[in-house]
Amino acid sequence: MMHPLRLKAALSAVSLLTASLAALAQQSPIGPNEATTSTQAAQKAQRAVLPLLDRQSYADAQRGLVEALGDEVIMAANGRPAWSLKGYEFLKADEAPDTVHPGLWRHAQLNMTNGLFKVTDRVWQLRGFDLSNMTIIEGDSGLIVIDPLLSTDVAAAAMKLYFKHRPQRPVKAVIYSHSHADHFGGVRGVVTQEEVDAGKVSIWAPAGFVQEAIGENVLAGNAMSRRALYQFGPLLPRSAKGQVDAGLGKTISLGGITLIAPTRLIEKPVEKHRIDGVDIVFELTPGAEAPAEFIMYYPQFRVLNMTEIATQNFHNLLPMRGALVRDPLSWSKYLDGALQRYGSGHLPTLPGLLRWQPRHPGSLATGRSRPKKHCLYGRR
Numbered sequence: 176m177m178h179p180l181r182l183k184a185a186l187s188a189v190s191l192l193t194a195s196l197a198a199l200a201q202q203s204p205i206g207p208n209e210a211t212t213s214t215q216a217a218q219k220a221q222r223a224v225l226p227l228l229d230r231q232s233y234a235d236a237q238r239g240l241v242e243a244l245g246d247e248v249i250m251a252a253n254g255r256p257a258w259s260l261k262g263y264e265f266l267k268a269d270e271a272p273d274t275v276h277p278g279l280w281r282h283a284q285l286n287m288t289n290g291l292f293k294v295t296d297r298v299w300q301l302r303g304f305d306l307s308n309m310t311i312i313e314g315d316s317g318l319i320v321i322d323p324l325l326s327t328d329v330a331a332a333a334m335k336l337y338f339k340h341r342p343q344r345p346v347k348a349v350i351y352s353h354s355h356a357d358h359f360g361g362v363r364g365v366v367t368q369e370e371v372d373a374g375k376v377s378i379w380a381p382a383g384f385v386q387e388a389i390g391e392n393v394l395a396g397n398a399m400s401r402r403a404l405y406q407f408g409p410l411l412p413r414s415a416k417g418q419v420d421a422g423l424g425k426t427i428s429l430g431g432i433t434l435i436a437p438t439r440l441i442e443k444p445v446e447k448h449r450i451d452g453v454d455i456v457f458e459l460t461p462g463a464e465a466p467a468e469f470i471m472y473y474p475q476f477r478v479l480n481m482t483e484i485a486t487q488n489f490h491n492l493l494p495m496r497g498a499l500v501r502d503p504l505s506w507s508k509y510l511d512g513a514l515q516r517y518g519s520g521h522l523p524t525l526p527g528l529l530r531w532q533p534r535h536p537g538s539l540a541t542g543r544s545r546p547k548k549h550c551l552y553g554r555r
Contacts (some may be wrong), residue, residue: 205403207416210273222270222277232281236288239339242304247432249332257430258304262413263287272415282419282488283335292334298476300340301333306407306424307335307357310480312473314451317347321471322358323365326430326536330361337510346370347451351380351437352482354387355498360432371435377450380437381459383467389432391498401423402425403495422488441469443512458513460484467500470509472517479517 211217234448244260248486251257268289271280289303297313300326310321324328346366351359370376391399404410410424411418418426439448441457448455456472464483471480483490484506492501 207274207412208415209416218271218273218276220408225279225281227277232285232548236285239292239294239300241291241293242290244332244336245289247332249304249329249428250429251326251328253292255429257326258290258428259302260287260330260425262424265413265415265530266419275419279419282422283425284489286420286425291340293505294474295478298473298478299337303425304329304333305357305361305428306421306426307483309361311337312453312476313341313344314347314453317345317451317526319348319350319450319453320365321350322342322352322482323363324428325357325432326428327361327364327429327433328430330364332364336367346376348377348379349435350455350471351379351384352379352471353465354384355465355483356388356389356391356432358482359388359434361363361430362435363431363433366435370433371438375452377439378435378437378449379441379448380459381444381457381461381467381469382440383461384437386442387465387467399496399498406495422490423486425481442445460506460509462502463509464490466502470513479513481513483515 176394177551196326207469221227246259246261248256248261249258263283266383268282271277275283287303290301292302294300299311299313301309301311304327305321305324307324309324312319312321320334324333332415350368351362366376371378407427408418409422409429413419441459444459446457448457452476456474458472459469460482461467468482468484470482470484472478473480473496490501492503
């Protein structure tokens with residue numbers, strides 16, 4: 176295992192490379208092209224068949240919103256912007272232009288929903304601060320932070336907005352759902368290494384997390400970072416002829432990427448643990464969306480966290496940045512297993528949360544009313 180200081184230095188180098196490329200791209204813009212005749216015809220055909228008048232998802236996206244982040248600029252330690260939603264004003268147009276697929280246009284509009292959301296009592300989410308979401312569960316004496324985003328600057332800003340509306344309580348645990356950097360890179364914006372070393376904070380992750388995180392973000396870090404700029408397009412001008420959306424979220428943040436090594440690993444296919452009074456059922460889902468990953472069920476709150484194996488976009492199987500190829504067959508089995516164990520067959524349709532009828536042994540066929548369940552998953 177790589178020494179923590181070397182790992183920290185390598186991740187810092189990746190952050191510096193990304194920031195340097197961002198500055199270079201701003202100095203050397205490349206002009207966009209108009210839509211070709213064939214592209215215009217294809218977009219027109221799609222507008223004629225897609226149910227674009229159905230606005231239910233727009234209402235669903237706002238459910239639970241406490242306060243929006245808006246177009247606030249989050250600055251990185253190097254003095255450059257780490258995150259902002261400024262520049263996406265062009266998405267306010269109702270109809271997609273010829274340069275953008277109408278389905279992508281609608282998706283990009285929905286991904287503009289941002290801020291602090293209440294999922295249910297004691298469960299909160301920060302959305303629209305990065306490519307990924309941060310989830311906060313309120314334990315008996317402190318907080319459990321799940322997936323602290325890609326960079327420290329946006330993670331700290333997300334926590335600041337949360338504490339604006341909720342009591343100031345210490346973080347007792349951080350959970351990395353999987354080995355992609357946008358789910359652990361902001362950890363030092365949430366807790367410190369000293370707090371972990373002192374035993375005040377536990378860090379949870381799936382088996383194989385450290386090896387996979389090092390392999391993707393350190394050993395192949397420079398190449399992966401460069402390729403990620405092509406995959407997510409964060410350096411393109413924000414416009415209908417440039418960067419429109421990144422699928423899981425608007426784009427990636429450009430702050431400092433960090434890592435604190437896990438103190439607890441989930442190694443069995445299914446494990447149940449109590450963390451600060453909160454029962455969590457961890458279920459490993461390796462080889463699908465990430466080589467090291469798990470989903471989580473919180474029985475006390477009737478919440479199922481599907482991390483990023485259930486999203487409202489067509490998730491890539493062969494990432495351009497060079498991440499490991501995903502196993503679609505295993506992935507499908509994990510989804511089916513989750514439906515069998517935790518749901519009644521409804522598919523995720525809401526951004527960040529889903530209310531569905533839970534399946535209880537002996538009660539599915541009774542026809543009696545059952546309490547609703549929430550489902551957390553990756554960005555729309």
